[in-house]
Amino acid sequence: MARGALPTKPPKNWWLIGGVTAFLLAMTWWSAEGIGFSLIELMCNITGGGRLLAESWPPDFSYLPRLAEPFLETLNIAIIGTVVGGVLSVPVSVLAARNLTLGRVIWFGDRNFMNILRTLPDLFWAMLFATAVGFGPVAGALALSVFTIAVISKLWSESLESIDMGLPEAVRAVGGTWLQMLKFGAIPQAMQTYVSYALYAFELNVRASMVLGLVGAGGIGMILETQRANFEYERVALIVLVVLVAVLIIEEISEAIRRRLA
Known part of the structure; x- marks a missing residue:
């Protein structure tokens, strides 16, 4: 040529x-x-x-003040679910990474545990916890904690498998323990992606918390279901609009944080 x-x-x-x-x-x-x-x-x-x-149009904006408390409850559910699930997803992710796990048996068991969490939908967990602890925001927070573990552990375990193993192996070569290898060699390399996945999980949890309210798991979703059952479609439109605006704001904040971390 x-x-x-x-x-x-x-x-x-x-x-x-x-x-x-x-x-x-x-x-x-x-x-x-x-x-x-x-x-x-x-x-x-x-x-x-x-x-x-x-x-459904125009929305009933006179109903807006009554949405403040259930919307804050929805945010509380999403925050608790993200924090608790994000913390618990760390050991699950580490043990699911082939290059960091403690053994093939542990890796196999942890992978299947992750598959079970991903297979069962968040609505199932909400109904399960609502039966166990009663209807309300606690059931929603527990359900979103499980949902967050399923989301972050799957994504972050794959990120951990793609890290450079030179530094972790160097830590083990000088006598470092498995935990020291994780702390100083492996996890710092993937911490940026972990934060990104945690922010993504929080965005998902804000949306999911509204859906979980439909099965009695607290938050603004319970108000949405009540108004829908009463054919108050103007109020339903208002609730959807409020959640839409909140999700857009959260996405913009998350995107700004991701750009700062990049």
Whole structure:
């Protein structure tokens, strides 16, 4: 190839592209048949959605002062769930990292423990804890703690597996213990990603805490379910708007912190 000439693009494999497209279309059609999806019924019932939106607008802003206490409760649930779950996720993440774990048996057990936490949804944990400790914010905080462990441990264990093992091995070579190897060699390398994942988990927990309230786990979600059951759609719209604004603000703050850490 002559100097300065642009590299030629490899020819497209149209057979492969067509085959993948046909497969995706076939799977989509098969899935739609499986759930009984009908485009005609959807178009016929879409007027019901439009009527619901009309009944929800404008939001009932006179109800806003009554949302202060349940919204603060929602934030409290999210904060407790993030802090408790974030702390407990550290040993779970470390033992799930192949290069840092104490043994294959411990790694295998910890990995399966993480899989169980991720398999069961946060609503299940909320219902479980609501049955165990009663309906209210405590059940929501416990459920989000488990949810946070599942989120952070999965992501951070993979980050720990990709660190440079030169420094941890040097700590062990001079007689350092396993805990000293973690403290001085491994964890500092991945601390920035841990903070990023913790902030991400907090954003998720603010959203999830509203959903958990639907099953009696406290917070603004309980108010949302009450107003929905009473067909107070203007108040439902207000609650959704409040949570949306809060989530956007939290995302901006988290993004600013991530940029400072980068």
